[in-house]
Amino acid sequence: MLSSPLPNEFPYAFTINQHELLDARQVTTTHKDQRPDPRDISLLVIHNISLPPNQFDMPYIEDFFAGKLDPKAHPYFQVIHEMRVSAHCVIKRDGELIQFVPFDERAWHAGLSSFQGRQRCNDYAIGVELEGADHIPYTNQQYTALLKLSQILMHTYPKITLGRIVGHNDIAPGRKTDPGVAFDWQRFRQGLGLL
Numbered sequence: 001m002l003s004s005p006l007p008n009e010f011p012y013a014f015t016i017n018q019h020e021l022l023d024a025r026q027v028t029t030t031h032k033d034q035r036p037d038p039r040d041i042s043l044l045v046i047h048n049i050s051l052p053p054n055q056f057d058m059p060y061i062e063d064f065f066a067g068k069l070d071p072k073a074h075p076y077f078q079v080i081h082e083m084r085v086s087a088h089c090v091i092k093r094d095g096e097l098i099q100f101v102p103f104d105e106r107a108w109h110a111g112l113s114s115f116q117g118r119q120r121c122n123d124y125a126i127g128v129e130l131e132g133a134d135h136i137p138y139t140n141q142q143y144t145a146l147l148k149l150s151q152i153l154m155h156t157y158p159k160i161t162l163g164r165i166v167g168h169n170d171i172a173p174g175r176k177t178d179p180g181v182a183f184d185w186q187r188f189r190q191g192l193g194l195l
């Protein structure tokens with residue numbers, strides 16, 4: 001061995017400054033508010049979304065979270081365009097990261113939810129949406145981006161431990177199914193240990 005692997009020297013491939021990910025494209029939204037306690041960021045929730053459902057590489061997720069979804073662009077959008085929801089970050093199919101809400105503010109992704117008996121997960125969670133669908137495999141680029149993001153989030157907000165990274169289905173069982181059977185939790189957890 002001539003040298004140690006790069007990750008030992010540069011363990012965090014992403015950078016967070018003032019609760020913003022420098023590696024993400026920043027998009028503003030009004031779909032956010034203040035956390036009750038910004039010091040209590042202690043859960044990471046993984047979701048999926050695709051707009052229209054099961055179609056990828058469209059601009060509509062961005063429009064939706066920014067409150068600018070055109071109801072005339074697709075019949076489904078007439079149903080959802082007035083919903084006021086968001087997530088902290090979206091990871092597109094090609095691995096591109098978009099951030100909508102600074103991590104110390106509250107994004108509106110979890111809805112009615114509970115983790116280990118504590119309700120209103122949005123108060124203390126960071127929400128990350130993978131562009132995808134429950135039964136369609138995620139891309140390698142998405143796993144790579146999610147691992148890097150999770151790593152820097154766990155470093156920056158150390159109350160987010162491995163046991164406190166969950167799927168939306170875990171905190172809203174019976175109501176939500178994402179990120180779905182397509183999400184390979186074993187691959188993700190192994191990746192976190194190896195990075």
Ligand SMILES: [Zn+2]
Pocket residue numbers: 046047048109168176178
């Ligand atoms: Zn979700």
